[in-house]
Amino acid sequence: MIKKTNFIFLILFLAVLFLLSVFFIEFIRENAFYSLIGLLVIYLVVYWRTRNKYEKYDVYLILSLLAVFIASRLIFGNLDQATLTLRTSAILAFILINLALLIGPWSRFSDKILKIYYYRRHLGVVVFLLGAFHAAIIMPLYFDFSLKNAFASPFTFYGLTPFFIMLWMAITSWDYMQKKVKASDWKIIHAALMITYAFIYYYFYNILKEFNDPNLFYHSIAILFFLIFWVIVAPYSIIKKIMRTYVFGWKQLHVLIWVIYISLVLHVLLGALTAAALFLKVVFYASVALVLGSHAAGWISKIIEDKKIYSKIRSINKEIIINNKKYIGMAKINDFKENKGKKFYINKKPVAVFKNEGKFIAVSNVCCHQKGPIHKGKVEYGTVECPWHYWAYNLKDGKFMGKENYCLPVYETKVKDNILFVSKEPINDKSCYKLN
Ligand code: FES
Numbered sequence: 420m421i422k423k424t425n426f427i428f429l430i431l432f433l434a435v436l437f438l439l440s441v442f443f444i445e446f447i448r449e450n451a452f453y454s455l456i457g458l459l460v461i462y463l464v465v466y467w468r469t470r471n472k473y474e475k476y477d478v479y480l481i482l483s484l485l486a487v488f489i490a491s492r493l494i495f496g497n498l499d500q501a502t503l504t505l506r507t508s509a510i511l512a513f514i515l516i517n518l519a520l521l522i523g524p525w526s527r528f529s530d531k532i533l534k535i536y537y538y539r540r541h542l543g544v545v546v547f548l549l550g551a552f553h554a555a556i557i558m559p560l561y562f563d564f565s566l567k568n569a570f571a572s573p574f575t576f577y578g579l580t581p582f583f584i585m586l587w588m589a590i591t592s593w594d595y596m597q598k599k600v601k602a603s604d605w606k607i608i609h610a611a612l613m614i615t616y617a618f619i620y621y622y623f624y625n626i627l628k629e630f631n632d633p634n635l636f637y638h639s640i641a642i643l644f645f646l647i648f649w650v651i652v653a654p655y656s657i658i659k660k661i662m663r664t665y666v667f668g669w670k671q672l673h674v675l676i677w678v679i680y681i682s683l684v685l686h687v688l689l690g691a692l693t694a695a696a697l698f699l700k701v702v703f704y705a706s707v708a709l710v711l712g713s714h715a716a717g718w719i720s721k722i723i724e725d726k727k728i729y730s731k732i733r734s735i736n737k738e739i740i741i742n743n744k745k746y747i748g749m750a751k752i753n754d755f756k757e758n759k760g761k762k763f764y765i766n767k768k769p770v771a772v773f774k775n776e777g778k779f780i781a782v783s784n785v786c787c788h789q790k791g792p793i794h795k796g797k798v799e800y801g802t803v804e805c806p807w808h809y810w811a812y813n814l815k816d817g818k819f820m821g822k823e824n825y826c827l828p829v830y831e832t833k834v835k836d837n838i839l840f841v842s843k844e845p846i847n848d849k850s851c852y853k854l855n
Pocket of ligand 1: 786787788789790791805806807808809810
């Protein structure tokens, strides 16, 4: 059996090797279809006999990619291999990024989708690899390896934007970075990436100016919007600070998924879609509307859910003080089911409350890893498992069950007159609360 880290490195090493050979070796490019099929078959061999149920999803994804590429070859047999594979990979990347973006809001409404929440990261990496494959064929084939030639067609800049950001998202997705990089260093990473991106845009701007592009002004407005979003929402997260929620360095880099998505939409709109059939245009607009509509519905449902929680707490409207400690009435104890979590708010902080073996346990509802909703986690053997990536915590002291010294804030609970009261402040050691 290959060790998990070695396994991931092997998969990535093969992908990078493949992309470099497509980019630099004409023979591989001209035989892009068979080369890609070869890579996917090698992946299947590497994954052969995998026992891990999560890696099984990777196998299904590889098989789906194989099926789509083979089907497109059979349907569009008149196209040369490079054109066929660059188009198919672009379409697949767009479908997968839509799927990855739908998992988040849909997991609010379905526990089945919540179970594959963690898989968004794998989908993101596959989107990046498909995009990189697409670029590795296009750059030598259409633009003679020259960024200047590529930027003469404005839509290519909107294709480069997701590639640039996703590259960094993929690099920083590595758990090691999330654990080791400090919050302040994430800001430096953000700033460095943003400045580099602004310089690339400046280069693009000069090329468009040289070609007297009539839409130069609109491109500048779009990029300005990206940069404003980058500063306000990503590293400094002014909105989150106003909402008084914790700003999480690595996660904030991933907020740039919206710059990626809008940029990809513009890339398709200004490029492939201009010559596409009406049917494809309708599918494209419908998928974008579905993603945006699902996120809007997710946000609205969160607002409604929070309102209900606050009004429940208000309807209890009770506080008790024991040994100078304040406890807030949350709910009637009959409202709880064994091992089923419920979400509340204490001091505006989300708290998950569980009834386990007749006792009530209250912990922070924010997972140390990536802020997953602990109240939706599975409770067994005195632990709760976050539904997003399955980090488990001891319910007694909130401690992470892995080797690192992380923990969830734990609150004291009391029952009086059939009402559950939760302490206003957590009671465990604060030193282990946060990951950067
Ligand atoms: S958010 Fe990743 S395990 Fe909880």
